Amino acid sequence: MVDAIGIAGTALTVHRKWLDAVSDNIANVNTVRATSEEAFKAHYVIAQAGEGTTGVYVEGGAYSNSEGRMVYEPDHPLADAEGYVRYPDIDLGQQMGQLIMAQRGYEANAAVVDRAKTVYEAAIQIGRG
Numbered sequence: 001m002v003d004a005i006g007i008a009g010t011a012l013t014v015h016r017k018w019l020d021a022v023s024d025n026i027a028n029v030n031t032v033r034a035t036s037e038e039a040f041k042a043h044y045v046i047a048q049a050g051e052g053t054t055g056v057y058v059e060g061g062a063y064s065n066s067e068g069r070m071v072y073e074p075d076h077p078l079a080d081a082e083g084y085v086r087y088p089d090i091d092l093g094q095q096m097g098q099l100i101m102a103q104r105g106y107e108a109n110a111a112v113v114d115r116a117k118t119v120y121e122a123a124i125q126i127g128r129g
Helices: 004-028 090-129
Strands: 043-049 056-063 070-071 085-088
Touching: 004 043, 004 070, 085 090
Parallel strands: none
Antiparallel strands: 043 056, 070 085
């Protein structure tokens, strides 16, 4: 039972970091840069099963290798001489799907922690009774 709380707790951490990465990507989907600058790079979380332990952990992060997309906006203050600016190459629909999956995973693991806590409290009550 305590293992269930620990395992779900590690998954909560992974899902929280996933939510942070996705929300950062969504927040920067319209970040404009000059063509001489690098576009915002989407951030991704790399999760790994625990080795020798139970649960899961964030092994690291990765960034997209996209150079962004050039958009013709001659009136933009950051536009180059040809009228182009650089936007990140982030698919908002894909990021929203990732957000929903991360949120559902977080909610599921939070429910596991809550139910395990309830069972643990019931076991304590039985032991007292």
